[in-house]
Amino acid sequence: MIRWAIIIGLICTAGQAWAGPADTKVKLCFKYEVDYRDRAVGDWTDTTMIARGVYFYVQNKTTGSKTFHWASKETGCTTLTLNARYRYSIRMQSKAKVTNDNIITLRVSPDNPINYGWTADADFSPMQKAGRVSTFTWPTHPGGDYSIRVSNIIAAASFSLHRRYGGLKNKTFVAYREPCNPSGGSCLKNDPNGGLAVFLSASGGTRNKFQISHEIGHLLAAKRNQNERTNTSGYGLTHQSNDKASQCADANDDYKHHFYSEEYVSSAANEGLAHFYAAAIWNSPNDNDCDWYSYYDGSTISCETGRKYLINTCYGGQEPKLDTGNELDWMRFWWDVHTDCDINFEPIMDIWDRSNPHKWKDRKVVRKIMRAARKRLNKKDYRCLKNEAIGNGVKW
Numbered sequence: 001m002i003r004w005a006i007i008i009g010l011i012c013t014a015g016q017a018w019a020g021p022a023d024t025k026v027k028l029c030f031k032y033e034v035d036y037r038d039r040a041v042g043d044w045t046d047t048t049m050i051a052r053g054v055y056f057y058v059q060n061k062t063t064g065s066k067t068f069h070w071a072s073k074e075t076g077c078t079t080l081t082l083n084a085r086y087r088y089s090i091r092m093q094s095k096a097k098v099t100n101d102n103i104i105t106l107r108v109s110p111d112n113p114i115n116y117g118w119t120a121d122a123d124f125s126p127m128q129k130a131g132r133v134s135t136f137t138w139p140t141h142p143g144g145d146y147s148i149r150v151s152n153i154i155a156a157a158s159f160s161l162h163r164r165y166g167g168l169k170n171k172t173f174v175a176y177r178e179p180c181n182p183s184g185g186s187c188l189k190n191d192p193n194g195g196l197a198v199f200l201s202a203s204g205g206t207r208n209k210f211q212i213s214h215e216i217g218h219l220l221a222a223k224r225n226q227n228e229r230t231n232t233s234g235y236g237l238t239h240q241s242n243d244k245a246s247q248c249a250d251a252n253d254d255y256k257h258h259f260y261s262e263e264y265v266s267s268a269a270n271e272g273l274a275h276f277y278a279a280a281i282w283n284s285p286n287d288n289d290c291d292w293y294s295y296y297d298g299s300t301i302s303c304e305t306g307r308k309y310l311i312n313t314c315y316g317g318q319e320p321k322l323d324t325g326n327e328l329d330w331m332r333f334w335w336d337v338h339t340d341c342d343i344n345f346e347p348i349m350d351i352w353d354r355s356n357p358h359k360w361k362d363r364k365v366v367r368k369i370m371r372a373a374r375k376r377l378n379k380k381d382y383r384c385l386k387n388e389a390i391g392n393g394v395k396w
């Protein structure tokens, strides 16, 4: 206690000695308020999150001059020297620079590709704040528009890239607060302004942290694979019974898919990786539980417990004859590879990249993943991965 007080005292003294007559050192910290529907699911459940690496400017209200800054990616804080003779306004933007200088930028729409901004304090006086930490929190729906929830999106997206970046460096991740297509939904697709971008709908993408991380996971997987999306056969395959009441048959059109449905293996593996990404963002690999929020139906599913959904539930213990898969099995496979085989996220993304998902054909998906894993991993880790593939029913 005493030693800490002395250290703080020294910092203040030194700061005063360097500063000009009216210069004042001010520590600013930034946070996001979040109101996720799935807030309670997983191991990070707070109602506020650190605004890691958030981009902001400070504007001198008399001279109009602005200075731009990134908050610390660890603490969401920064210390600036401001002049106590002036008043300032502070504006946070929906943009953040996190680990390895990867940037996430949330934009209004492809036609209007600017960041959202929120004026945190329109009348900041350094004199009043000197020596104090000033914390600014971006509320979920400033101005009362409940559908906007920019803070929800930027908080989950920047936290995702902070925790799992798969070896990427200096990449820019673009997201839009606009649905994937006129009928809604969230997805990864071509950005009319170039490259790929995540599109997030008002109902799902602004409300569910798991869904935001899932879409970021698709974008990260594409960036790892030379900016190419997975070549999937779509979601049109239904379970052979074609019984619409069966959960295994939920994939009954080209756009809808479900956690439990039987799908072409290219689609199931692609979705399963994005589900695993979301699971690994919001769950600590060190506990022995893993909870995943299904935004398909609002239920909480274990990513740890349970195996072989496709074989056991859809096929009554028999192996399917088609080249099919199930998203849940693929998510649990990667989760077990990560937590039981202790294989880090980066080698998992290396395997993904080496399996060339942009060239997948259903018949060869499992073989390509296994071959890439055998080349990337040592013998012991490969054996473990292979056992998990068989145990989770993604390989038979």
Ligand SMILES: [Zn+2]
Pocket: 214, 218, 271, 274
């Ligand atoms: Zn997806």
